[in-house]
Amino acid sequence: MKLSIGAMAEPGSTRTNKTGSWRTFKPIINVEACIGCGTCSMFCPEGTICKVADKYAIDYDYCKGCGICAHECPVKAIEMVLEGE
Amino acid sequence: MQEELFAPGHRGCAGCGAAIAARLILKGSGKDVIIVSPTGCLEVVSSPYPESAWKVPWIHSLFENAAAVASGVEVALKSLGRKDEAKVIAIGGDGATIDIGIGALSGMLERGHDVTYICYDNEAYMNTGIQRSSSTPYGASTTTSPAGKVSFGENRPKKNLPAIAAAHGIPYVATASIAYPKDVIKKVKKAISIEGPKYLQIHAPCCTGWGFDGSKTIEIGRLAVETGLFPIYESTEGKVTSVKKVKRKPVEEYLKAQRRFKHLFESEGGEGELKKIQDIADANAKQFGLDL
Ligand SMILES: Cc1ncc(C[n+]2csc(CCOP(=O)(O)OP(=O)(O)O)c2C)c(N)n1
Numbered sequence: 117m118k119l120s121i122g123a124m125a126e127p128g129s130t131r132t133n134k135t136g137s138w139r140t141f142k143p144i145i146n147v148e149a150c151i152g153c154g155t156c157s158m159f160c161p162e163g164t165i166c167k168v169a170d171k172y173a174i175d176y177d178y179c180k181g182c183g184i185c186a187h188e189c190p191v192k193a194i195e196m197v198l199e200g201e
Numbered sequence: 202m203q204e205e206l207f208a209p210g211h212r213g214c215a216g217c218g219a220a221i222a223a224r225l226i227l228k229g230s231g232k233d234v235i236i237v238s239p240t241g242c243l244e245v246v247s248s249p250y251p252e253s254a255w256k257v258p259w260i261h262s263l264f265e266n267a268a269a270v271a272s273g274v275e276v277a278l279k280s281l282g283r284k285d286e287a288k289v290i291a292i293g294g295d296g297a298t299i300d301i302g303i304g305a306l307s308g309m310l311e312r313g314h315d316v317t318y319i320c321y322d323n324e325a326y327m328n329t330g331i332q333r334s335s336s337t338p339y340g341a342s343t344t345t346s347p348a349g350k351v352s353f354g355e356n357r358p359k360k361n362l363p364a365i366a367a368a369h370g371i372p373y374v375a376t377a378s379i380a381y382p383k384d385v386i387k388k389v390k391k392a393i394s395i396e397g398p399k400y401l402q403i404h405a406p407c408c409t410g411w412g413f414d415g416s417k418t419i420e421i422g423r424l425a426v427e428t429g430l431f432p433i434y435e436s437t438e439g440k441v442t443s444v445k446k447v448k449r450k451p452v453e454e455y456l457k458a459q460r461r462f463k464h465l466f467e468s469e470g471g472e473g474e475l476k477k478i479q480d481i482a483d484a485n486a487k488q489f490g491l492d493l
Pocket residue numbers: 219240241242243263264265293294295296297298323324325326327328329334
């Protein structure tokens with residue numbers, strides 16, 4: 117009897133699902149105010165805030181707009197604005 | 202850019218604490234791991250067929266047998282002479298771990314498998330609609346312990362699985378919270394570096410099930426620790442070796458921020474229940490020497 121390999125998925129393939137469309141509020145980083153501490157990146161449930169040079173940037177393809185980053189930023193450098201404004 | 206081993210695009214609610222736990226665990230473990238996940242929110246949101254959020258080998262067991270499957274993976278690696286290639290980690294919810302999977306877990310601990318079992322504790326069966334588990338804390342309203350005219354919600358205390366795990370005399374037991382990410386990463390690193398069975402319980406607030414805004418997931422997690430309701434500690438062979446001390450806040454600060462405890466502030470007699478919950482925090486503080 118020939119056995120086939122069980123169901124397998126490509127590693128990290130949820131990336132095909134752009135959860136940015138879930139967003140109601142959009143986090144905007146004020147790069148001037150950002151001290152580059154990385155707190156936002158550590159806590160983001162989507163892992164969608166990345167280090168760029170010595171600052172941080174958000175990949176809006178996946179950001180769901182939860183607001184954790186804005187709530188936890190120690191210098192309040194992130195503002196949540198209504199999507200589309 | 203550092204590599205994210207838990208990819209975005211997963212279906213966790215906006216603000217999901219379990220997703221944060223998964224990210225932190227993988228930051229601690231690195232890529233040379235084989236993960237076993239029982240059924241539950243984390244499994245469901247990370248593996249919508251045919252996709253996977255995991256960038257490491259990952260196996261979905263049944264709801265009840267993650268520890269048994271992880272034991273099997275460990276033994277298989279051993280018998281193939283490939284044990285050095287990967288650490289085996291199980292990551293399960295509180296229902297999967299503390300209720301239905303406790304027998305499989307006890308067996309895994311007792312047989313001495315070299316596996317790190319991690320429970321992300323969101324204190325109920327979230328994936329099926331917020332039913333109480335034995336890890337649901339006293340006083341919480343869930344769909345199967347609803348608060349109402351004749352009930353103040355969950356009427357039994359939270360089961361103490363870290364103590365049960367420690368009673369197996371295993372080399373490492375620890376609690377942690379996603380609100381203290383460096384501590385989580387450090388404890389995962391430490392756990393996988395120790396030979397033998399390890400148990401880690403990570404408090405992972407659930408905005409949907411507990412009833413708070415998704416932006417407050419970390420704040421709520423911090424309050425659970427700061428009130429003494431979720432003590433953070435490590436233990437080796439049954440002896441407590443480190444404790445996170447806190448300047449304790451009254452339990453009301455934690456409870457009033459969540460819908461699941463709202464009735465305690467609104468119903469007649471709620472005050473007596475609040476006092477009982479404060480007593481639980483005080484007893485934790487006494488047992489672990491939590492107070493700064
Ligand atoms: C044997 C069995 N019983 C019931 C279920 C249905 N079920 C799926 S997930 C789940 C609850 C999971 O709770 P928990 O482990 O706490 O994870 P959470 O969803 O809260 O993250 C239940 C009851 C199942 N899959 N298998």
